[in-house]
Amino acid sequence: MSEKSTLVVSKIKHGTVIDHIPAGKAMNILSVLGIRGEKGDRIAIIMNVESEKLGKKDIIKIEGKWLEPRDFDVISLIAPSATVNIVENFEVVKKYKVSLPDRVEGLLKCPNMTCITNERNESIKTKFKVLSRDPLKLQCEYCGTIIYKDDIVKLTNYLKK
């Protein structure tokens, strides 16, 4: 994190810091993780700060919440460059680099309304094969529909968790 950023947002005591998010994607990350702050979570969103790696980046700090591996897969769909830091007593105790799996299961809704995964009365886990990572291109394993990076946020069904 740049010195300038640390001046405006204090360190968290316990929780998660998601760093190296491409600039402008922080709100999308919170949206797909289903974090809205309604439960009283203390969340800091820092956008468009300088980054050596990305030029500009976003950072999210969430006090009192520890993300799980499933969350990392969701983050990797929006921000493949992100790192997740687990903080305890103001110290980073674990650091993960998210990575997009070859198959994305149960995280996205298929946009094709005549796909079996959208059948009401069934609980079928969606499966998308990753056809290309850059640019991101996924294909529904049930109906063959192809989706792109820009579709991801609106297709996330993560909130159902």
Next chain:
Amino acid sequence: MINKDFYNQDVISIQQFTREDLETLFEYADRAKKHKDKKLELLKDKVVMLAFFEPSTRTRFSFEVAAKRLGADVVGFSGEEGTSISKGENFTDTIRMLDSYSNLIVIRHKLEGAAKYASEIAENPVINAGDGKQHHPTQAMIDLYTIREIFGTIDELTYAVVGDLRYGRASTSFIYGLLIYNPKKLYLVSPPNLGAREEVISYLKEKGVAFEEIRNLEEIIDEIDVLYTIRLQKERFPDITEYEKAKGSYKITLDLLKNAKKGLKIMHPLPKLDEIDKEIDSTEYAAYFQQAKNGVPVRMALLSLIFGVEL
């Protein structure tokens, strides 16, 4: 020898097969033809379930005849009305039950991916007999077999697939099937709103086949060896005005065929409505009745291979 790629396997898409697999299947179909009008006892201890959630006549009956010719018992339904789905039972539980009553399920469903999902639930093999607009693998097998029977080869021919390429599952599976071979060129002829879906175009590009999307069949009629057409499937159009616009846009007439290449064959998975002039039925162009006739031997071949019995 029983081919390991078929034995006890699900058949969801034609894309899962290799050229060698299809050659084996076609050899079996040739053998099945020799047993014409004979009832074999190869599957006398088997029950084949015909789970046609969407009504069908041709595909269902040809599967039924194929299974019965091999000696299997056949049970099933056509349409959801007579099933527990109409009472509110979900698809998952219905498939579980059908699987426990039979040794193989042939499934047709209006939704894409239904057969694949059924194959994940069922312990016994599942054959996709058409899932929405997506796949119809056994129709593609019949189509390819018929071309091989007529031309002696599937390679190096020029093909035109004409009409509704967006919602047509038979045309989609036919295109996928051709990609297992080496077509000289493939023309996709359709109105702009009924062009092949993105995943189909993407697959064509991945396979590196020479193809072109065009609007006017007349331009290429003197070039093509096989003209594959289908009816507009009204039931799959999400917007009826889209159907009305497309209706009648591609009609194969004798006049159009004046400039056709010698030996051109017209194929159609049937039923046909008005997309082919009736006068063409009795000409040498018509290959669709031969194609329909091949339904039983090809499906006999497939069932034999899945159950691992020699024809």
